Amino acid sequence: MSxxxxxxxxxSLNNATRTxxxxxxxxxxxxKVLIDEVEQFAVFQDQNQNxxxxxxxxxxxxxxxxxxxxxxxxxxxxxxxxxxxxxxxKTIPTHKQSKVKESNGIIKWMIGDxxxxxxxxxxxxxxxxxxxTLGISTSGTHSWIVNAKxxxxxxxxxxxxxxxIGQRIVIGGAIYQVMFKDYVSRQGLINYLLEEDFVNENVxxxxxxxxxxxxxxSSDTTSEPIGITKEVIIKGADKAKIxxxxxYEASVFQDxxxxxxxxxxxxxxxxxxxxxxxxxxxxxxTIRFENNFKKVGSVITVIGKTADGVIGxxxxxxxxxx
Amino acid sequence: xxxxxxxGQSTIQKLPQYKMDVLGRVLESETLTKxxxxxxxxxxxLPKVEDTSSLLYDRVYPYRFVPKPIEEMGTYLxxxxxxxxxxxxxxxxxxxxxxxxxxxxxxxxxxxMRTDSGVRQDLMLGEIDNLFDGAKGFGMGELKLRYVxxxxxxxxxxxxxxxAFTITDFK
Numbered sequence: 001m002s003x004x005x006x007x008x009x010x011x012s013l014n015n016a017t018r019t020x021x022x023x024x025x026x027x028x029x030x031x032k033v034l035i036d037e038v039e040q041f042a043v044f045q046d047q048n049q050n051x052x053x054x055x056x057x058x059x060x061x062x063x064x065x066x067x068x069x070x071x072x073x074x075x076x077x078x079x080x081x082x083x084x085x086x087x088x089x090k091t092i093p094t095h096k097q098s099k100v101k102e103s104n105g106i107i108k109w110m111i112g113d114x115x116x117x118x119x120x121x122x123x124x125x126x127x128x129x130x131x132x133t134l135g136i137s138t139s140g141t142h143s144w145i146v147n148a149k150x151x152x153x154x155x156x157x158x159x160x161x162x163x164x165i166g167q168r169i170v171i172g173g174a175i176y177q178v179m180f181k182d183y184v185s186r187q188g189l190i191n192y193l194l195e196e197d198f199v200n201e202n203v204x205x206x207x208x209x210x211x212x213x214x215x216x217x218s219s220d221t222t223s224e225p226i227g228i229t230k231e232v233i234i235k236g237a238d239k240a241k242i243x244x245x246x247x248y249e250a251s252v253f254q255d256x257x258x259x260x261x262x263x264x265x266x267x268x269x270x271x272x273x274x275x276x277x278x279x280x281x282x283x284x285x286t287i288r289f290e291n292n293f294k295k296v297g298s299v300i301t302v303i304g305k306t307a308d309g310v311i312g313x314x315x316x317x318x319x320x321x322x
Numbered sequence: 323x324x325x326x327x328x329x330g331q332s333t334i335q336k337l338p339q340y341k342m343d344v345l346g347r348v349l350e351s352e353t354l355t356k357x358x359x360x361x362x363x364x365x366x367x368l369p370k371v372e373d374t375s376s377l378l379y380d381r382v383y384p385y386r387f388v389p390k391p392i393e394e395m396g397t398y399l400x401x402x403x404x405x406x407x408x409x410x411x412x413x414x415x416x417x418x419x420x421x422x423x424x425x426x427x428x429x430x431x432x433x434x435m436r437t438d439s440g441v442r443q444d445l446m447l448g449e450i451d452n453l454f455d456g457a458k459g460f461g462m463g464e465l466k467l468r469y470v471x472x473x474x475x476x477x478x479x480x481x482x483x484x485x486a487f488t489i490t491d492f493k
Contacts, residue, residue, distance in 0.1 A: 136391050137476055140475045140476050141386070142398075142427055142429060143389075143392050143398065144388075144390075144392065146392065174393070198392065198396075198431055200431075200434075296438075297366055299367070317364065317367050319364075320437070320439055320440040320441075322440070
């Protein structure tokens, strides 16, 4: 009696649940999938592909009530990653039903000096929003510039929330800039509106698909000793602003090992007379650069020499403060 | 007596000659070619651009409009002409001379403006002023500075200056 339910409501609900389970377990659209890495069964149903200008093959996905599915979940089904876009509140709560779209791109961006998603980026759903325009602005009087628009959905998580307005990302071999973001309209996903920006080969790694890659990876150009003989390495900034005070440190290495000895003689090769020594010891020298814009562009060389005549040097570009 | 055919060329007819001479001086400038060619902040510290003629129709154009859709950040210098007229001084209009403005349009992407040597466009503007204000060899007498104006375009992603010099020559 209690298995069927003690009230008419319970009996009706249990009956509906059993009906669902019978259908679910025998449906030929039932397949094993991973939803947010949890293995489970789901039934997929086709829906009208005329939606969205035939640009996406959307499906309904039916799962049991125990499923962890939510808007923004990633579903690994067959060979693709699908993103959950809707999560229907069923009036008769016998199961869960969602609408899923197949992800059509992996988006990577820099977080500090690391790539998002532990180096793998995140699956995204991206659609062209250029509509009937050309994707190129022809309105200027001096040039045509690229000007396409895209919309992109990403799962709402800590990393995707921290994508800033103005941040640049790579989509399909071009750079797009975030102009608008919305994590309210579809809770669980973030919608970004993007405008095409320009590739800068000096900072963007197009091969890897990461914008502002090189500016995020710190480049320490100070070389470490590799030789087997005695060497002097001068460490410090490659570029010094006029008006600044900069310290250069000398380290003496023998066979790759750091010695306690310092340099006995410092020399500054400075044809433009931009540098003044402020302080010096056998380990470091502090140099003040004249605050005069005419000196921008000059190059000095800091040279350190040990007691036994081993020399190390470093060239420093004198640059503008702005 | 009216003449059937003119001897010599007027200022307007000499435009191709002026443009060639102007671009020749632009491409000879180490500063300008470095600022146009190198997108990096240390542009002026980098080695001299050897093949400066490769900048022509890539970063330097002998007319105002860059016809190639721009996909990459870059710096451009284009030429234009404006206001060619009979030469005037005060209330006097001279029938034997013509004057007009040669315009330089410079623009660069906002992300490239900052360089180690100062703001890229200021350095370019300074060099163009250095090369052309008071320069001889273009028409009669010297080129004279006429205007410097700001030039911003396309969502303000590219911008900078235009600078005009007056050229005067025989009609």
